Amino acid sequence: MRNKITSISPSIIRRLPIYLRLVQELKEQSILTVSSQEMGDHLDLNPAQIRKDLASFGEFGRKGVGYDISYLDWKLRQLLNLDRHIGVALIGAGHLGIALSNYARFQLERITIAAVFDRDPQKIGMQIGTLTVADFNDLTVICQKQDLQMGIIAVPASSAQEVCDALVSAGIRTILNFAPVNLRIGPNVHLRNTDVTTELQALAYYLDQK
Amino acid sequence: MRNKITSISPSIIRRLPIYLRLVQELKEQSILTVSSQEMGDHLDLNPAQIRKDLASFGEFGRKGVGYDISYLDWKLRQLLNLDRHIGVALIGAGHLGIALSNYARFQLERITIAAVFDRDPQKIGMQIGTLTVADFNDLTVICQKQDLQMGIIAVPASSAQEVCDALVSAGIRTILNFAPVNLRIGPNVHLRNTDVTTELQALAYYLDQK
DNA sequence: TAGATTGTTAATCGATTAACAATC
DNA sequence: TAGATTGTTAATCGATTAACAATC
Structure with a gap:
């Protein structure tokens, strides 16, 4: 599920910058983790959709805890090629x-x-x-x-x-x-x-x- | 199918201006009718989709002929409320x-x-x-x-x-x-x-x- | 009439949501 | 441990496409 052959749907790709924006905001507020439920509340999206979107790039949530903000920030930037100029x-x-x-x-x-x-x-x-x-x-x-x-x-x-x-x-x-x-x-x-x-x-x- | 209670999906609504743009171009070229096939060729859309989109606002194509450009122009403007200021x-x-x-x-x-x-x-x-x-x-x-x-x-x-x-x-x-x-x-x-x-x-x- | 094209039903495809076992 | 939340499968929903009878 993580290899580059499986192509990710455009609908998912278009949500990644939205996720990134939220994660950056939360990071600025020094929040350390976020659940799909909380993200969904902020973005008016279904939590299951958010989990599914993120899971298509690997497993990096923690059960019972949520997603690590710093890691999610890094991961999203990496996916969107925003780790380079x-x-x-x-x-x-x-x-x-x-x-x-x-x-x-x-x-x-x-x-x-x-x-x-x-x-x-x-x-x-x-x-x-x-x-x-x-x-x-x-x-x-x-x-x-x-x-x-x-x-x-x-x-x-x-x-x-x-x-x-x-x-x-x-x-x-x-x-x-x-x-x-x-x-x-x-x-x-x-x-x-x-x-x-x-x-x-x-x-x-x-x-x-x- | 033509009444206002049946709400039209946003996907369809977003295509209407695209249709309008094409119809205006064709009108300027003094073309009188257009088939869904021709529209699809111009817009990279499936002709069935175009027919279905238009049919959700009533029957105004002519079998064997296609759509009357003038009427389609008028109809699309009316739907998009572009017949007023x-x-x-x-x-x-x-x-x-x-x-x-x-x-x-x-x-x-x-x-x-x-x-x-x-x-x-x-x-x-x-x-x-x-x-x-x-x-x-x-x-x-x-x-x-x-x-x-x-x-x-x-x-x-x-x-x-x-x-x-x-x-x-x-x-x-x-x-x-x-x-x-x-x-x-x-x-x-x-x-x-x-x-x-x-x-x-x-x-x-x-x-x-x- | 023969050919073309609509309107529409049925089939397919894809995306979203619900549900829940796994597990932190 | 008890509570929370993920990752994922199955169910649902909606949108697109194929097919074709109706008919211009």
Whole structure:
């Protein structure tokens, strides 16, 4: 159950950062152990689900006691590859790009936006925090030189596919897309979409007076 | 199957905006009908799923032909309440808030960010596009005066719960949260979370060299 | 008519939850 | 020891997909 061949379902993976967040909070409060029941109370999740999720990565709870906070913290970070440094390429130096870049600087410990790209000559050379906006044409060179491993697409929908393809050919296989388009990707690329338009429109369904 | 008592699953609701986006594209290309097969090809979805999703809102396909683009466009907008104007309150005039506000101005037809709020005196009075940042203390008054129906939380995690509570007591029942926290809400509130940190961390799981 | 495609039932798949023996 | 809680199996629930009669 612990080997890498058994692939873990995306639903579980998406809960791991949630668990990590809680564990960090508890750690800050100097709490030493936590039960699945307590975690479930905090996160509005079923304790059985939490136990099952964690158990898919090995046995590290203690019966009658719960989970050791320090170990759980370490384990979750290790699973999420947050025990090492991860460089991110951000494409698009518009408002969203700038917001993301500033946000990431403070929120994301080991994940760092290491380079920002744009195609607009007006934006190339612009300063965002400590970063200088680079030419999108230099994507591959810079990604390889800086060993970047993730990409964030923060460009308009019309150029998102092109940017996506460029990221993939620059060797990046893990992409977070903010543009409202269905991107076409190859089989080894991991893509997550997060799109304000879609979210708001879906929420609008629940408005009254239907 | 068409009445409002049968509640539609969230999975289906979240696909409706995706369908709408495609239908709009096809409409712009002056295409008149589309089959579930064609939609599935475009969206990487199973045609049976698309038919089933749409059928849960009534029968409006034509056997042997497919779906009428104009009608589908109209129907999806109606379902998503996009046939009327929706006013949104945005809380937080930081980089993310500004990015969202600017983004929404262009992308979201009927959904309009109608007011931006902040607690920071430095930001109150600031101009964002055509909007002036209002005092967060005036939330209830302004929401009611302008009949706002949705809220977007774009404040730091530490104040997100407070903002959420304020939105709910201002009568808003539909909230999109960008802060990395598990918000506590009552039973009649619809909340969606979208959080860059969580998304990036989940993606990091898939990086190589595990 | 022949071909295409819907709407819907049944089958499958996957995810969540309940239950409980094992054990700290 | 008695009480608590895990890890895991079995049961349930829900969502996706296959199949096909109905029919345009």
